[in-house]
Amino acid sequence: MTTTHTPRTLFEKVWQQHLVAEPEGEPSLLYIDLHLVHEVTSPQAFDGLRLAGRKLRRPDRTVATVDHNVPTTSIADRLNIVDQTSSRQVAALRNNCAEFGIEFFDVQSPQQGIVHIIGPELGLTKPGMTIVCGDSHTSTHGAFGSLAFGIGTSEVEHVMATQTLPQGKAKTFRINIEGELPAGVTAKDIVLHIIGEIGTAGATGYVVEYAGSAIRALSMEGRMTICNMSIEGGARAGMIAPDATTFAYLQGRKFSPTGAAWDEAVAHWSELKSDEGAKFDRELNIAAADITPTVSWGTSPGMVTGVKSTVPLPDPTASEADRKNFERALEYMGLEAGTPIEDIKIDTVFLGSCTNGRIEDLRAAAQVIRGYHVATNIRAMVVPGSQAVKAQAESEGLDEIFKTAGFDWREPGCSMCLAMNPDILQPGERCASTSNRNFEGRQGRGGRTHLVSPQMAAAAAVTGHFTDIRTWKFKEAK
Amino acid sequence: MIAIDQLTSIAVPLDISNIDTDQIIPKQFLKRIERTGYGEFLFYDWRRIQEGPQAGEPDTSFVLNDPRYAGAKVLIAGKNFGCGSSREHAAWALTDFGFLVVIAPSFADIFFSNAGKNGMVLVRLPEADVELLTHRSTQNPAHKITINLTTQCVSDDQGYEATFAIDPFRKYCLLNGLDDIGLTLRHAAALDTFESQHNKAFWLQPRTGSVS
Numbered sequence: 001m002t003t004t005h006t007p008r009t010l011f012e013k014v015w016q017q018h019l020v021a022e023p024e025g026e027p028s029l030l031y032i033d034l035h036l037v038h039e040v041t042s043p044q045a046f047d048g049l050r051l052a053g054r055k056l057r058r059p060d061r062t063v064a065t066v067d068h069n070v071p072t073t074s075i076a077d078r079l080n081i082v083d084q085t086s087s088r089q090v091a092a093l094r095n096n097c098a099e100f101g102i103e104f105f106d107v108q109s110p111q112q113g114i115v116h117i118i119g120p121e122l123g124l125t126k127p128g129m130t131i132v133c134g135d136s137h138t139s140t141h142g143a144f145g146s147l148a149f150g151i152g153t154s155e156v157e158h159v160m161a162t163q164t165l166p167q168g169k170a171k172t173f174r175i176n177i178e179g180e181l182p183a184g185v186t187a188k189d190i191v192l193h194i195i196g197e198i199g200t201a202g203a204t205g206y207v208v209e210y211a212g213s214a215i216r217a218l219s220m221e222g223r224m225t226i227c228n229m230s231i232e233g234g235a236r237a238g239m240i241a242p243d244a245t246t247f248a249y250l251q252g253r254k255f256s257p258t259g260a261a262w263d264e265a266v267a268h269w270s271e272l273k274s275d276e277g278a279k280f281d282r283e284l285n286i287a288a289a290d291i292t293p294t295v296s297w298g299t300s301p302g303m304v305t306g307v308k309s310t311v312p313l314p315d316p317t318a319s320e321a322d323r324k325n326f327e328r329a330l331e332y333m334g335l336e337a338g339t340p341i342e343d344i345k346i347d348t349v350f351l352g353s354c355t356n357g358r359i360e361d362l363r364a365a366a367q368v369i370r371g372y373h374v375a376t377n378i379r380a381m382v383v384p385g386s387q388a389v390k391a392q393a394e395s396e397g398l399d400e401i402f403k404t405a406g407f408d409w410r411e412p413g414c415s416m417c418l419a420m421n422p423d424i425l426q427p428g429e430r431c432a433s434t435s436n437r438n439f440e441g442r443q444g445r446g447g448r449t450h451l452v453s454p455q456m457a458a459a460a461a462v463t464g465h466f467t468d469i470r471t472w473k474f475k476e477a478k
Numbered sequence: 479m480i481a482i483d484q485l486t487s488i489a490v491p492l493d494i495s496n497i498d499t500d501q502i503i504p505k506q507f508l509k510r511i512e513r514t515g516y517g518e519f520l521f522y523d524w525r526r527i528q529e530g531p532q533a534g535e536p537d538t539s540f541v542l543n544d545p546r547y548a549g550a551k552v553l554i555a556g557k558n559f560g561c562g563s564s565r566e567h568a569a570w571a572l573t574d575f576g577f578l579v580v581i582a583p584s585f586a587d588i589f590f591s592n593a594g595k596n597g598m599v600l601v602r603l604p605e606a607d608v609e610l611l612t613h614r615s616t617q618n619p620a621h622k623i624t625i626n627l628t629t630q631c632v633s634d635d636q637g638y639e640a641t642f643a644i645d646p647f648r649k650y651c652l653l654n655g656l657d658d659i660g661l662t663l664r665h666a667a668a669l670d671t672f673e674s675q676h677n678k679a680f681w682l683q684p685r686t687g688s689v690s
């Protein structure tokens with residue numbers, strides 16, 4: 001008798017390996033390999049543990065850092081945060097980590113950074129893991145073939161106490177991007193394009209697997225950018241099967257295995273791909289050639305269009321709710337339907353965030369601005385995603401390129417991605433941003449956010465308006 | 479956690495789709511380390527005049543500032559309610575303000591689970607039904623809606639009636655006000671067994687490199 005194994009998806013494999021219990025009629029209990037903690041969504045969870053007299057079950061599977069609240073201006077400002085509520089929140093995490101025995105990368109630590117940047121950078125993030133964090137962009141870590149998703153504070157407390165989470169099983173959705181990406185088109189454009197296609201709730205209830213030759217050809221940085229914004233399409237998690245690119249990125253990282261253990265680990269990780277013939281609940285094919293440099297024009301990440309296009313005209317067939325939404329977005333953004341995207345003038349450029357604050361993003365932007373200067377009256381800033389990214393960029397002289405061009409060179413953190421620290425847009429201020437959310441007020445009350453790739457942000461900084469990067473004249477290093 | 483079975487209340491109609499958690503509770507209030515007191519910051523920016531000499535004053539045209547809706551326990555909203563950031567503060571702000579039920583055509587995943595953990599009942603209804611109820615509550619602020627969790631029924635004082643779907647386990651937890659950690663600890667033995675096996679998979683451990 002021959003036994004045939006049902007082909008399984010990557011998600012299915014990781015899911016099954018972490019099932020602690022499957023109680024009848026209830027969500028399954030899923031084991032969590034890595035819990036990342038930051039200052040904003042954890043204080044109430046630690047309080048909950050204390051109130052119930054519960055312990056942190058696995059300090060060795062827990063890591064903490066500060067990112068959302070920290071000023072990016074100077075070390076002195078970071079050590080002595082003027083905003084007292086921010087300061088108290090950072091102090092609370094510092095104290096909680098000491099009390100519960102959690103490794104904590106504090107503001108002055110060389111390992112500090114945006115939580116989704118340092119996980120991979122330190123090799124804490126590994127293929128096949130389950131990873132959670134009280135932050136919706138935890139999906140970033142799925143770029144390594146892990147199942148990574150954001151959770152609320154009650155769930156943070158639950159993981160702290162039990163190292164598990166009750167979870168209903170998500171459906172699976174494979175998005176295939178086939179072919180070669182046109183020059184000037186980046187991972188950011190891929191993901192903005194996908195969200196434009198499926199809508200901001202298009203993947204609600206699904207775990208997305210990104211596949212196809214265009215994805216395979218991406219660096220880990222690019223893959224992280226894509227998985228990062230899964231949540232903007234409604235998916236709680238995005239995954240990409242690990243391959244040689246993944247292993248090359250991980251080898252030699254601080255917490256990666258070494259020697260024989262490395263080889264054994266790679267052997268296990270190599271199993272992590274969707275089997276031939278595995279069934280997905282939904283599939284979508286997109287041709288890489290159809291993707292252009294993309295710019296968001298509205299107040300939701302699904303409101304995007306190509307740089308050569310215009311702000312869309314109202315759709316007469318849309319439902320009343322959608323039509324109202326459209327009008328509200330245009331009004332908030334101060335835009336008129338039909339305006340060419342390249343005619344939109346900006347005031348500010350923000351380069352950074354867990355979407356595009358990695359070394360490769362900074363390199364790409366630096367290449368664009370080399371030999372140029374930011375346009376008059378433009379405020380431009382670079383906020384590296386982590387201390388390690390900052391140090392690496394400085395060792396390559398990127399900081400000098402940015403500073404010479406008129407950019408502010410900052411300390412690492414979330415910064416203007418959500419403007420919880422002093423980096424904030426004024427009402428009406430228009431920003432080309434490499435971050436992930438263009439919601440009303442996201443970067444400051446009344447602020448107008450346009451999501452773009454680092455290259456497009458850099459070009460806009462120089463010209464003062466959105467500019468097609470495909471026709472950019474790059475200047476050589478002297 | 480409060481356990482709800484049946485509730486009758488007037489409803490606030492908020493006819494906007496994709497209401498994200500940044501709108502429900504803006505970031506400046508996420509710096510607090512407490513779990514309570516978020517109600518006064520609910521929809522903070524929408525409740526205030528944004529520009530001009532009166533910036534910062536209450537915007538009386540915003541429905542939540544309309545005294546005729548004071549005390550409502552039901553919120554009716556557009557599709558994809560609660561999208562965006564994972565902040566549970568959104569659920570805390572809604573419940574602290576007094577909302578125990580949200581009716582919408584659809585909800586975002588993380589918000590959906592956060593709301594459940596805070597005892598909120600999220601009622602998913604077809605878009606046309608949501609529009610009808612929105613219309614009625616807009617026309618008549620005294621319009622009353624009743625939600626019965628046991629029978630999974632929504633009705634109003636003008637003859638509307640429909641059932642809504644809810645995961646049976648979620649319903650059981652809501653009706654009984656159950657605490658998740660307590661529920662999980664029923665599996666403590668299975669967890670110990672699983673964990674001792676799983677620990678051997680060093681390639682799934684965060685720290686397999688240098689022991690620093």
Ligand code: SF4
Nearest residue numbers: 137353354414417418
């Ligand atoms: S960079 Fe932005 S999206 Fe990323 S974790 Fe920080 S605030 Fe969230």
